[in-house]
Amino acid sequence: MSSRVTFDAEPSRLFIEKSKCSLEAKWLVFDRQTFHSSLDAQPPTTSSDVPISSDRQCFPRIDKSSPEESGWHMLPSRGDRVNRLFVLDSPYNVEETDESMDALKIHSRPEGLRRPILIMAFGGWNDAAESATTAVRYLGTSFRAQKFAEIDPEEFYHFGLSRPYVRFKQGSDTEREIIWPATEFSITQASELARDVIVGVAVEPHLRWKTYCNLVLDLARRCEVALVLTLGALLAEVPHTRPVRLSGSASDPELAARLGVRPTKYEGPTGIVGVLNTICRDQGLATASLWANVPHYISGIENPKATLALVRRVAPILGTTIEVGDLEEAVKQFDANLKEIVAQNAKIANYVKKLESRDVEEPGPAAPGGPSDLPPAAELVAEFEQFLRQQRPE
Structure with a gap:
């Protein structure tokens, strides 16, 4: 720093x-x-x-x-x-x-800041079924957030593990450009919001986590951020038929009460979200983290139900309501597809019933491999993907 x-x-x-x-x-x-x-x-x-x-x-x-x-x-x-x-x-x-600090590039510093909230999510280990990153992107799109800063990926990613991709430049069918896995920050100062909101989305870095988190902290300080809120999603032994359970933590009890979360008892490996929260908290910045519990047997499928739960829980912190009609429709289709798949597979149906019968208040993360009566996660994912293919028009 x-x-x-x-x-x-x-x-x-x-x-x-x-x-x-x-x-x-x-x-x-x-x-x-x-x-x-x-x-x-x-x-x-x-x-x-x-x-x-x-x-x-x-x-x-x-x-x-x-x-x-x-x-x-x-x-x-x-x-x-x-x-x-x-x-x-x-x-x-x-x-x-x-x-x-060269890796932090602020293209234009917003004026007239109103105690912004920085909301971040990271793809990968912290993002089961891509629920958290989808939620943050949804918030940014809903309030027409505009990109104003980014972190250059060069020092923080192993490009053999998180590869850049090539695409044609907009409006051209001959010129290509490389898209790198950068961290991008966008801000909205929409009048309907009680305060400004900065959203940041990235793939979890592979290298130099402390340096990376200090860059995020530096951006937060420059933008007078009052709260850093991270979103995540974890795989848990929960049935898809129940409402999405949210867990999390906050730097003070009042903030935890507003988010409706209680501290978890989890001890074990952590991701960049845990490191970022700790570094920000240690520097006196208010922090909170909100996690959606995602059924581990459908981990390979995007889960709009978990995304919707995160978006709805964040809305009161922003002092506004959020139009989520399209997400609600996606959830209805998601539930209908799963219901049809489960009805066609007795083994999966029995497993879901067992999860429902032992559904507890705070399930832990799914154990590697799951319990002995768990059909392979790939089995339901394959069933679901096959069903979706059958629904597509020829």
Whole structure:
């Protein structure tokens, strides 16, 4: 993260907080004067080396031969939080940046922000049946959110595992473009909303999770985000015939009550959602996470029922109602298709009945392989896909 800079009265005094100087901070730009700090830097040996944080080896180097020539004068350390005090001879405009932040690209910063909520979902492990990412995209589309920022994928993805894809450029049947698995942020400042909403969707990164989450945190700070809400979907031993159960957590009890969730007792592997929530919470930002429980035996099928449950639960937090007629129609068709499939397969029907009979308040995640009386998940998925193929016109 970048060092935090603040100014005092004239002559301008620049404070760099020791606690904010990170090993990942590599560039600070002060009025076109570039200071470079390297992870391999050695303690300063000449007057041109101006230390910011010698105990953490964060050494900016000024372009000119000495700091005095640029109007900088270093004074002794003052207190635990301020590692060095620099006094400028003349006013300067100060811009913060660093090499680790280059991946965050804010194309246009929205004006007149109203305490935005950042809502995010990640495809992959955190997104059973694509329910969470579909919900976030649905929210963005419903309120006509416009893209304004993104995170470059280069440092965070193994492209052999999450491959880019090629497509023809819009309006052309000869020119192609590569679409990379980037993280995109869109914002809506619709008047019907009580506050602004930023939506972010991405495939779960493969690499450098802490750095990635700090980029999201940096965007949240720049946009004055008041709440980070993550959506997820997990596979659970629940029947598809019951209403979708939602679980989750929040950084304070009042927020948890508004979302209607109680803390889960889950302990075990976590995804990027858990890491992001923890990093944001540790930095004092309000966080909440909402998860839909998806029947594990239909994990390979998009589940509009889970998506609808997430969208409906989020709506009160946004202070508005959301038109979900198309989702409701999709759910009706989804339920009808499953009902017909189950009616044609006695083995699957018996298993669903067993799930219904032991349906509990807070089911845990599905165990790998499921219980011994579970027909293979692929069996129902294959049945469902075959049924859908039969419904398509020739």
